[in-house]
Amino acid sequence: MKDVLSKFFSNNRTEEKPQMKISVYTSLDQNMEYIKNQLFHASDLKWRSISFNQSKGLIVFLESLSDLQKIQQEIIKPLEGKSQGNVDEVVTSVGITKHSDLSEVPQALIQGNCVLLFEGSTEVFIIDVAAVNIRNISEPANEGIIRGAHDGFIEHLMTNLYLVRKRVENPNLVVRYYQSGKATKTKLALLYMQNLANPDLIKEVDQRINSISLDMTLSPGFIAEMMEDNPSSIFPQILLTERPDRTAAHLMEGRVVILADGDPSALILPVTFFAFYQSPDDYHSRWIAGSFVRLIRLVSFIIASLIPALYIAIIGFHPEILPENLIFSVKSSIDRVPFPPIVEALIMQITLEVLREAGVRLPSRVGQTIGIVGGLVIGESVVRAGLISYPMVIVVALTAISSFVAPSNEISIATRLLGFPLMILAALFGLIGITFGMLFILIHLCKLECCGTAYFAPVMPLRMKDMKDTFVRFPIWSLNQRPHDPHPQKYVQERNSRGWKQDDPGKE
Amino acid sequence: MKRICFLCLVMSLLLFIAGCWDQDLLKDARLLYGGGFDFAPKGKLRVTFVIQDVPAGEQQSPKNDIISAEGDTPMDAREHADDQISRHLRSYKNRFVLIGEELAKQDIYPVLEVFYRDPKSALNARIGVAQGTAEDILSLKKVGNVLIAEEIDELIKSKEETTTVPKVTLEKIYPVMLDPGEDFVLPYLMEQGARVDVSRIAMFHNNKLTGTLSPEESSMYLLLKNSKGKEARFTQNMSSIGEMSTTEDNPQRRYDFLTFNVDKLKRKMKLKVQSGNQITVHLNLKLKVSVIEYPKDRLEKKQVVAELNKRLSKKMTDLAQKTLEHMQKARCDGLGIGRQLMAFHPRVWKQQKEEWGSNYQKVKFAPVIQVEITKQGIIN
Numbered sequence: 001m002k003d004v005l006s007k008f009f010s011n012n013r014t015e016e017k018p019q020m021k022i023s024v025y026t027s028l029d030q031n032m033e034y035i036k037n038q039l040f041h042a043s044d045l046k047w048r049s050i051s052f053n054q055s056k057g058l059i060v061f062l063e064s065l066s067d068l069q070k071i072q073q074e075i076i077k078p079l080e081g082k083s084q085g086n087v088d089e090v091v092t093s094v095g096i097t098k099h100s101d102l103s104e105v106p107q108a109l110i111q112g113n114c115v116l117l118f119e120g121s122t123e124v125f126i127i128d129v130a131a132v133n134i135r136n137i138s139e140p141a142n143e144g145i146i147r148g149a150h151d152g153f154i155e156h157l158m159t160n161l162y163l164v165r166k167r168v169e170n171p172n173l174v175v176r177y178y179q180s181g182k183a184t185k186t187k188l189a190l191l192y193m194q195n196l197a198n199p200d201l202i203k204e205v206d207q208r209i210n211s212i213s214l215d216m217t218l219s220p221g222f223i224a225e226m227m228e229d230n231p232s233s234i235f236p237q238i239l240l241t242e243r244p245d246r247t248a249a250h251l252m253e254g255r256v257v258i259l260a261d262g263d264p265s266a267l268i269l270p271v272t273f274f275a276f277y278q279s280p281d282d283y284h285s286r287w288i289a290g291s292f293v294r295l296i297r298l299v300s301f302i303i304a305s306l307i308p309a310l311y312i313a314i315i316g317f318h319p320e321i322l323p324e325n326l327i328f329s330v331k332s333s334i335d336r337v338p339f340p341p342i343v344e345a346l347i348m349q350i351t352l353e354v355l356r357e358a359g360v361r362l363p364s365r366v367g368q369t370i371g372i373v374g375g376l377v378i379g380e381s382v383v384r385a386g387l388i389s390y391p392m393v394i395v396v397a398l399t400a401i402s403s404f405v406a407p408s409n410e411i412s413i414a415t416r417l418l419g420f421p422l423m424i425l426a427a428l429f430g431l432i433g434i435t436f437g438m439l440f441i442l443i444h445l446c447k448l449e450c451c452g453t454a455y456f457a458p459v460m461p462l463r464m465k466d467m468k469d470t471f472v473r474f475p476i477w478s479l480n481q482r483p484h485d486p487h488p489q490k491y492v493q494e495r496n497s498r499g500w501k502q503d504d505p506g507k508e
Numbered sequence: 509m510k511r512i513c514f515l516c517l518v519m520s521l522l523l524f525i526a527g528c529w530d531q532d533l534l535k536d537a538r539l540l541y542g543g544g545f546d547f548a549p550k551g552k553l554r555v556t557f558v559i560q561d562v563p564a565g566e567q568q569s570p571k572n573d574i575i576s577a578e579g580d581t582p583m584d585a586r587e588h589a590d591d592q593i594s595r596h597l598r599s600y601k602n603r604f605v606l607i608g609e610e611l612a613k614q615d616i617y618p619v620l621e622v623f624y625r626d627p628k629s630a631l632n633a634r635i636g637v638a639q640g641t642a643e644d645i646l647s648l649k650k651v652g653n654v655l656i657a658e659e660i661d662e663l664i665k666s667k668e669e670t671t672t673v674p675k676v677t678l679e680k681i682y683p684v685m686l687d688p689g690e691d692f693v694l695p696y697l698m699e700q701g702a703r704v705d706v707s708r709i710a711m712f713h714n715n716k717l718t719g720t721l722s723p724e725e726s727s728m729y730l731l732l733k734n735s736k737g738k739e740a741r742f743t744q745n746m747s748s749i750g751e752m753s754t755t756e757d758n759p760q761r762r763y764d765f766l767t768f769n770v771d772k773l774k775r776k777m778k779l780k781v782q783s784g785n786q787i788t789v790h791l792n793l794k795l796k797v798s799v800i801e802y803p804k805d806r807l808e809k810k811q812v813v814a815e816l817n818k819r820l821s822k823k824m825t826d827l828a829q830k831t832l833e834h835m836q837k838a839r840c841d842g843l844g845i846g847r848q849l850m851a852f853h854p855r856v857w858k859q860q861k862e863e864w865g866s867n868y869q870k871v872k873f874a875p876v877i878q879v880e881i882t883k884q885g886i887i888n
Contacts, residue, residue: 319534320600320628327539327601328570332562334535341533430530 022102028058028119031102035060035115038106045109052079052087052118060105061114067131071114075127087116087125095128107185134159140242140264142409147284149245157187157261160244164191164257167248172196178209180260181217187261188223191247196254198487201270204451205256220265223258227269229449234417236276236410237450239268245280254488270450272457272485274470276411277301282473291472298471300402304415305441307402308349309422309434311395312341317430334389342427344388348396349419351378356400457485537598541572541657542633544642545582545619546608552578553611553619555585556643558657559593572655574646582622599626603661604634605678606642606697612710612717617685623678631679634664636695637710637717645699652703660704664695667706671730671740671770672723674709685715688861689846691839693729696720711840713865719838725831731773732791732828732875733843740770741800744823746816766816767801771882779848781856789845791828791875798883807884820879828875836873839865 025031032047039045039062047060057079061071074093082090088098095113099105100123105115112130137159140152153160161175172195178188188209192202208227217223224238225231241247242264247257250268258267268275277297282290314321315334322330337344355374362370379397382388399419406412418441425433448455458466466483468474480494541560548554559573575592579585590597605623607616623629638645651659668675673695684692696708707723721729727740747764774794781787797820799807807813835842846864849857860867 315534316531319532319537319598320630322601324601324603327534328560328562331534331537331539332564332568336564337535 020103024100024102024117024122024124026120026122028056028117031117031124032058032060034102035105035109039109048076050076050079051083052090053084055121056119058117059114060109060117061129062109062112065110065112065131066114066129070129070131074129075114075116091116091125091127093127093129097126098123099126100124111185132156132158137163143241143243143246143407145243145279145281145284148280149243151244152242153244153247153259153264153266155262155264157189157259160259160264160266161189161191163244164247164251164259167244168193168251173251176206180209180212180223181215182213183215184217186217188217189259191251191257191259193251193254196252196482196488196490197256198254198489201256201451201486205258205269208451209258217260220258220260220263220267223260224267227267227451229451233444233448234414235273235445235448235455236408236414237269237271237448237455239271239275239408240265240410241268241408242266243280249280249283250275252493253482254486254490270453270486272450272453272483273445273455274298274458276408277406278469279407283476287473287475291474294473295471297405297407300405301411301415304399304403304405305418305422306434306438307395307399308345308419309426309437310431311391312345312423313426313430313434315341315391316427330389330391333383333391336386337389337392338386340427341392342423344392345396345423346420348378348382348388348392349399349416349423352396352400353416453485453487458483532598536595538593538595539601540597540599541601542604542606542646542660543599543602544606544608544638544646545611546641546643547610547614548578552580553582553585554578554641554643555582555589556646557586557589557597558646559597560655560657570655572649572657574649574656576643582619600628600630602630602633603657604636604664606636606638606645606660607694608638608641608643609717610641612637612712615715616712616717617715620678620685624682629678632677634661634695635676635678635681636660636664636673636697636706639696639698645697645704648699648702648704656704660697663704663706664697667695669738671727671735671737672707673726674730674733674735675737687847688864689841689848689850689857690844691841693721693840693842711835711838711842713839713841718840719834721831721834724827725834728824728827728831729835729842731770731793731795732775732831734773734775736770736773740773741767742770742824743767743801744820746802746804746819763804765801766799766804766820768797768799768820768879768881770795770797772796777843777848779845779852781853785856785859786872787845787849787856787870788872788874789843791873793824793828793875793877795824795877795879796882797879799881799885806887807881813881813884817879817881820881821877824877824879825875828877829873832873832875836869836871839868841868845871 022034025034036045042062044062044064045060046063047058050057050059059071059075070093075091078090078092088096102124105124105126108126109115112128113126114129116125116127134156135154137151137154139150143152151163153163165173170193172193174192174194176190178190180186180188190205190209205227209223212223212226214222220240224240228237230237239250247266247268250271251257255268255270277294282294285293315330319327339347355370355378359367359370379393383390383393399416403412403416406415422434422437425437429436445456446460454461457463458470463484465481466485469479469483477494477497481491482488482493484491538559538561540557542558544556546554546556554576556574556576559575560570561573562568562570573593575589577585577588577592579588586597605620607619611619623631623633645660646656648656650656654662664673667673674693676692676694681692684690691711691713693709693711695706696710698705698708707726709721709726709729710717711719711721724742727742730736731740743765745764746766772795776790776792778790779787780790805812841864845868846857846861849860
């Protein structure tokens with residue numbers, strides 16, 4: 001058994017050989033030939049000849065990646081104007097480096113640099129002239145809030161770093177670059193607070209990022225999957241967010257953030273189960289309102305995962321627990337249904353999932369069709385035709401709405417998935433089955449870990465002080481300590497903010 | 509590899525063939541709404557079941573289906589009833605149990621035993637005694653516009669609130685049935701011109717029906733038992749004896765009656781055992797009442813109210829006396845005097861428990877009811 005499993009999840013890796021070093025040729029044509037060959041005569045590879053210090057030179061760049069304006073302003077103009085002197089001093093670009101290894105040149109070109117070659121010289125200049133084409137900073141559509149900052153991460157790493165740095169203006173905020181993806185060379189940035197984050201945690205994360213070895217890192221989902229402690233769990237263990245304010249808040253709790261170039265999602269770890277049910281809105285609204293909303297979100301988790309199973313168990317095994325006024329209306333509706341409750345529930349749940357998925361993919365112009373098909377056909381006709389009962393439709397609708405309440409898409413899908421095994425257990429064993437299912441889920445939650453911190457943290461291991469910001473949100477001035485789950489170096493985060501209240505004896 | 513395939517097959521098969529052995533689909537159930545038990549010849553039991561069906565659709569009203577069957581025991585009779593209907597008869601939403609008068613005069617415990625044994629039975633079902641047979645009452649099918657089953661359930665419920673009948677369910681009478689020191693009472697249902705009347709109490713002794721109380725006495729019993737419902741109303745004739753207006757054909761007669769509602773009730777019961785094992789029960793009731801109807805007087809004068817208090821106290825004390833007499837006659841120890849004896853005079857109880865029924869009849873009751881009018885309405 002184990003052999004087969006390990007075959008499925010085998011982790012074979014072969015180390016790539018490092019490239020041979022090639023020194024720069026003295027002949028310009030030879031160098032050019034080499035670059036052209038290395039880039040397989042790409043059509044967007046352009047060059048322009050110039051003369052400087054009485055020697056012939058060549059500017060080579062990829063027109064798709066380089067900012068032509070920059071080349072003209074910062075390289076060609078000064079070189080033509082001075083026509084004598086030191087290249088380092090004449091060129092006005094910010095990033096300029098000297099290299100003697102020609103094999104580095106193709107990679108530099110691919111990253112949007114331009115290369116300056118001179119006849120007879122064994123050194124090349126690599127100058128950063130990368131074009132920046134980015135979209136505007138806008139609010140993430142799937143993490144909208146009512147009050148608070150309305151900016152969001154975009155696909156450009158530097159902008160994202162700017163957004164975080166701007167929020168945490170502190171030299172302790174450390175940014176470390178990594179490269180992942182043997183072929184795509186995706187740039188990653190690891191962010192943490194030097195004075196807050198636990199050194200062991202940083203070491204662990206560093207080790208995990210360095211061990212990533214794959215050709216392409218397309219999305220942070222890849223990185224998350226590489227780094228998660230328990231990849232086969234149904235629960236997400238790394239929080240993905242597109243909100244800079246959420247990211248900054250987690251940084252200040254001593255957590256670690258990973259940003260990837262080309263993707264607007266930030267990975268936050270280690271997080272607890274309850275972090276998925278927190279939203280910046282909780283902190284922007286008044287604390288009573290915030291607590292109420294958060295409680296509703298957590299209740300919705302229970303509703304979304306449990307209600308279909310409960311319905312099946314009651315209809316199939318324990319109808320006596322329905323009050324007498326309810327039982328007759330429920331009974332009149334289910335009397336015509338030809339399927340057993342589990343089939344009924346599965347049909348509706350799968351229809352719902354299909355509708356949801358279709359809603360995501362459909363262009364907005366045909367989006368209205370979904371409303372009509374979903375709302376009318378599924379909701380109404382299915383009952384009229386006697387295929388599904390009204391209570392089942394209500395249960396499924398309730399499940400769907402409750403699952404979408406979660407501020408994180410990952411946990412929303414997890415809750416709906418969680419409903420399926422519970423439904424099967426309910427159909428087999430009734431309420432007993434649900435009890436055992438819940439037991440397994442709880443045990444699993446208690447066992448889960450994320451980079452050495454407990455996933456179900458303030459509940460298991462129990463810490464009453466962290467409860468202040470778990471099920472409800474206490475007033476900010478009462479949250480004097482950071483949550484203990486990421487083991488930050490400093491616990492105190494709030495001192496006597498409302499000290500003015502006692503400090504004014506003269507006033508009545 | 510073969511073994512793994514085999515294991516997977518077994519696992520998935522187990523998933524599909526297991527379970528469902530104790531499935532009890534609501535879809536396949538016919539729900540019993542109420543049941544009646546009657547005495548049938550040859551020592552048999554005749555059961556009448558009301559089954560409520562709700563047809564699908566939004567504007568459809570529920571319908572009652574009434575079936576009767578005979579058998580040796582309630583369960584036996586139920587099986588015979590089940591033979592006559594489609595799907596399975598399920599009694600977990602049973603709302604009431606009616607017992608015919610003839611059957612109630614025998615021991616009712618064996619009739620009810622199945623309700624206590626079955627874990628799924630509805631223990632919160634109401635229970636009552638039907639004048640004549642339960643079948644006759646249930647065969648009414650409809651009372652006015654209401655189905656008979658709903659009518660009986662709702663009627664008893666509303667009468668519980670007006671302190672007319674006791675709040676009894678199957679669950680509540682079970683401990684009393686097993687207790688030698690207390691007897692229970694049940695609502696007494698009467699058929700009156702295609703309607704059901706619930707205003708009396710049926711008294712039991714040793715699980716056997718021994719008599720009934722009149723509507724006024726029923727309410728008084730509940731006051732004495734210290735179990736007032738939401739409201740308790742009495743109407744008393746206030747004319748002093750010898751006055752002209754008391755005669756029945758005098759049109760002024762309507763001025764004489766006073767209706768009041770008991771707002772607050774304080775009861776003190778004291779049991780005293782004197783020499784010769786004479787048991788005396790002192791029942792002190794303090795009633796704070798509000799006048800609801802009294803055409804004669806606006807009641808703004810204090811001495812008028814004081815006079816009325818006095819007269820009402822006297823009338824109520826008389827009523828209490830009458831009620832207790834009737835109860836003693838029926839040997840129904842509805843106030844739990846035996847239980848008090850057990851607790852406070854165990855020696856006396858030991859001597860008397862053998863013949864408690866007849867000894868109970870020798871108990872002296874000394875009820876004193878003080879009525880105080882506290883509210884007169886908004887007339888002045």
